[in-house]
Amino acid sequence: MSVYRVTEIIGASHTSWEEAAREAVNAAAGSLRDLRVAEVVEQDITLSASGKVEDFRVKLRVSFKYEAPGTVPERAGAEFGHEQASV
Numbered sequence: 001m002s003v004y005r006v007t008e009i010i011g012a013s014h015t016s017w018e019e020a021a022r023e024a025v026n027a028a029a030g031s032l033r034d035l036r037v038a039e040v041v042e043q044d045i046t047l048s049a050s051g052k053v054e055d056f057r058v059k060l061r062v063s064f065k066y067e068a069p070g071t072v073p074e075r076a077g078a079e080f081g082h083e084q085a086s087v
Contacts, residue, residue, distance in 0.1 A: 003066040004036060012055045017043050020058040034065035 011024025017040075025038050042059040 004063045005066040006061055006063045008041065008059055008061050010057060010059050012046075012057045014055060017056045017058050020056045021060060024058060024060050025062070028062055032062070032064045033067075036063045036065070038062045 009024045009028050011020040011022070011027070013019035013023055021038065021040065025035070029035055039061045040058055041061050044057050045053050046055040046057065048054050
């Protein structure tokens with residue numbers, strides 16, 4: 001059985017909502033393992049004082065595999081070139 005955790009993240013881009021979402025997912029993938037789904041929850045833009053678009057922002061709900069405290073994930077250390085010890 002697998003359990004997944006869900007959290008919200010926000011990405012921003014000067015060019016598009018798609019790029020904002022891509023940047024957010026890429027950043028999350030750097031610290032979360034086994035990302036499964038990213039769902040767009042909200043989109044907005046920030047405006048300059050003159051009313052011009054400055055940034056596109058996207059709020060995403062992402063899910064990733066939950067690992068209980070004290071357990072060692074199968075790939076633990078692989079990102080640093082360490083081999084998993086045989087048990």
